[in-house]
Amino acid sequence: MNTKADARKGLGKDPRKGLGKDLRKDLRKDLRKDLRPSRLTPRDVLRVGAVGLRARRARVVLSALGIAIGIATMVAVVGLSESSRADLMAQLDRLGTNLLTASAGEDVGGKPVKLPKTAVAMVERIGPVQHATATAEVDARIRRSDVVPKERTAGVTAQAARTDLLSTLGGRVAQGVWLNPANERLPVTVLGSVAAERIGVTRPGETIMMNDVRVVVVGILEPIELVPNLDRVALVGFPAAERHFGFDGHPTTVFERSTDASVEDVRAILARTISPGAEAGVKVSRPSDALAAKAATDEGLTTLMLGLGAVALLVGGVGVANTMVISVLERRQEIGLRRSLGATRGAIRVQFLTESLLLSALGGGAGAVLGAAATYAFARAQGWTAVVPAWSLAGGLGATLVIGVLAGLYPAIRAARLHPTVALNAG
Structure with missing residues (x-):
C-alpha cells in the first residue's frame, strides 16, 4: 500500500524536516531555556x-x-x-554672650594696678552699654563663729558688690534677699552657693564672722554660671566694706552688658575707657568664651x-x-x-x-x-x-x-x- 511504502521511505529521515521553520525555532528556544541555570530572586x-x-x-x-x-x-x-x-x-542663649569683664592687672613694670573709683561711671558713658556694675576684693577672714581660729577660713573670700550686680549678671537668690539700698551699709552679707556650703550656713538669719565683725547672712545665691568664682565668696555692700573692713573704694572687676551687635566694638575700647593712658593694666575678657x-x-x-x-x-x-x-x-x-x-x-x-x-x-x-x-x-x-x-x-x-x-x-x-x-x- 502506498501508506506503508511512504512510512518505510521516511524511516531514515530527520523528523524535524517535517516541521515548520517557526516551530523548529521555538523548540530550540525552549531547549536553551531548559538548559539555562535557574536565577535566584x-x-x-x-x-x-x-x-x-x-x-x-x-x-x-x-x-x-x-x-x-x-x-x-x-x-x-x-x-x-x-x-x-x-x-x-x-x-549660652539663656545667659547671653554680651557680658564683658574688665579686671585689674599689672602695669608694664609688673606692679599691681588699681582701677579708678569712677570706673563704672566711665563705662556707662559708652553708648551701646546697657548695664555696668563692679565688685572689689575685701581683706577679711571669714569664719563660722568667733570660736573658730582665724586661720580656718574654709576657702571663702570676701568681696564688695554693688546692688545692681545680680541683675547685670542674671543671677538669682535661692534663699533670703539680695543687697539693697536699705542694707548695703549694714554688716550683712549674701553668700555664694559654694561659700554657704563650705561655711555651714543653711538658711538666712544665721551669723558668721568676718575678721572680728559679726555679720548677718541675709541671702544665699543660686550658682552664677557665667561668673562661677562668685559662688565661693561672701558679698557685702560697698559702703559696708568701707565702713567695717577698711575698703578703699577701688573696684577690682567691672562687669558690663551691651547690645549683641556692639560687643566687639565695646571690647576694643573698654580698657582705655576705664583707665585712660594705663589700659595695659586692664584685662578684658568675655565669660561666655569659656563656655565656647x-x-x-x-x-x-x-x-x-x-x-x-x-x-x-x-x-x-x-x-x-x-x-x-x-x-x-x-x-x-x-x-x-x-x-x-x-x-x-x-x-x-x-x-x-x-x-x-x-x-x-x-x-x-x-x-x-x-x-x-x-x-x-x-x-x-x-x-x-x-x-x-x-x-x-x-x-x-x-x-x-x-x-x-x-x-x-x-x-x-x-x-x-x-x-x-x-x-x-x-x-
Missing part, C-alpha cells in the same frame, strides 16, 4: 542567606556583637556630644571617642570575616552539592555575600538601637535634651554594610572557586 537570596545564619546562632550572635558594640559606641558618642552641645548652646572653649574641648573628645568606636567596628568586621571563612570551610559539601545541582559560581558568591551583609546588618541595627537608648538614658540623667542625629544612625548602618561587603568578599570568592567534585569529597 532577591527573596530567594535573602532566604538562603538567612538559613546559613540560623544554623549557627551562637557564632552569629557573638560576631554580630562586635559590630553592635562599634556602632553603639559611635552613635552614643555622637548623640551625647550633640546633646551636650545643644544644652550648652541653650545655656568647653564646646571646642567636647568636640575634640568626640573625635577621639569616634576613633575608638571605629576601632571597635573594625574588630567587629574582622570577627564577621572570620565567621564567614569558617562557614565556607564547614560547608564545602553543601557548596559542592549546590554546584552539582546547577548553581553557578555567581550564585554561590551572592549567597555568602548576602550572609555576611545580613550578619553585619544584624549587628548594626542592634548597635544603633543600643546607642540611641544609651544617649536618651544618659541625657535624661544629666537633664539635657536628648539629640540623636539622623546622619549618625544612617552613617552607622552604612558603615555596617561596607564592613559586611569587605568582610564577606573573600569568603564568597573562595566558596565560588571550590570545584564541585573536590567539595563533595571533602570530609
Whole structure:
C-alpha cells in the first residue's frame, strides 16, 4: 500500500524536516531555556542567606556583637556630644554672650594696678552699654563663729558688690534677699552657693564672722554660671566694706552688658575707657568664651571617642570575616552539592555575600538601637535634651554594610572557586 511504502521511505529521515521553520525555532528556544541555570530572586537570596545564619546562632550572635558594640559606641558618642552641645548652646542663649569683664592687672613694670573709683561711671558713658556694675576684693577672714581660729577660713573670700550686680549678671537668690539700698551699709552679707556650703550656713538669719565683725547672712545665691568664682565668696555692700573692713573704694572687676551687635566694638575700647593712658593694666575678657572653649574641648573628645568606636567596628568586621571563612570551610559539601545541582559560581558568591551583609546588618541595627537608648538614658540623667542625629544612625548602618561587603568578599570568592567534585569529597 502506498501508506506503508511512504512510512518505510521516511524511516531514515530527520523528523524535524517535517516541521515548520517557526516551530523548529521555538523548540530550540525552549531547549536553551531548559538548559539555562535557574536565577535566584532577591527573596530567594535573602532566604538562603538567612538559613546559613540560623544554623549557627551562637557564632552569629557573638560576631554580630562586635559590630553592635562599634556602632553603639559611635552613635552614643555622637548623640551625647550633640546633646551636650545643644544644652550648652541653650545655656549660652539663656545667659547671653554680651557680658564683658574688665579686671585689674599689672602695669608694664609688673606692679599691681588699681582701677579708678569712677570706673563704672566711665563705662556707662559708652553708648551701646546697657548695664555696668563692679565688685572689689575685701581683706577679711571669714569664719563660722568667733570660736573658730582665724586661720580656718574654709576657702571663702570676701568681696564688695554693688546692688545692681545680680541683675547685670542674671543671677538669682535661692534663699533670703539680695543687697539693697536699705542694707548695703549694714554688716550683712549674701553668700555664694559654694561659700554657704563650705561655711555651714543653711538658711538666712544665721551669723558668721568676718575678721572680728559679726555679720548677718541675709541671702544665699543660686550658682552664677557665667561668673562661677562668685559662688565661693561672701558679698557685702560697698559702703559696708568701707565702713567695717577698711575698703578703699577701688573696684577690682567691672562687669558690663551691651547690645549683641556692639560687643566687639565695646571690647576694643573698654580698657582705655576705664583707665585712660594705663589700659595695659586692664584685662578684658568675655565669660561666655569659656563656655565656647568647653564646646571646642567636647568636640575634640568626640573625635577621639569616634576613633575608638571605629576601632571597635573594625574588630567587629574582622570577627564577621572570620565567621564567614569558617562557614565556607564547614560547608564545602553543601557548596559542592549546590554546584552539582546547577548553581553557578555567581550564585554561590551572592549567597555568602548576602550572609555576611545580613550578619553585619544584624549587628548594626542592634548597635544603633543600643546607642540611641544609651544617649536618651544618659541625657535624661544629666537633664539635657536628648539629640540623636539622623546622619549618625544612617552613617552607622552604612558603615555596617561596607564592613559586611569587605568582610564577606573573600569568603564568597573562595566558596565560588571550590570545584564541585573536590567539595563533595571533602570530609
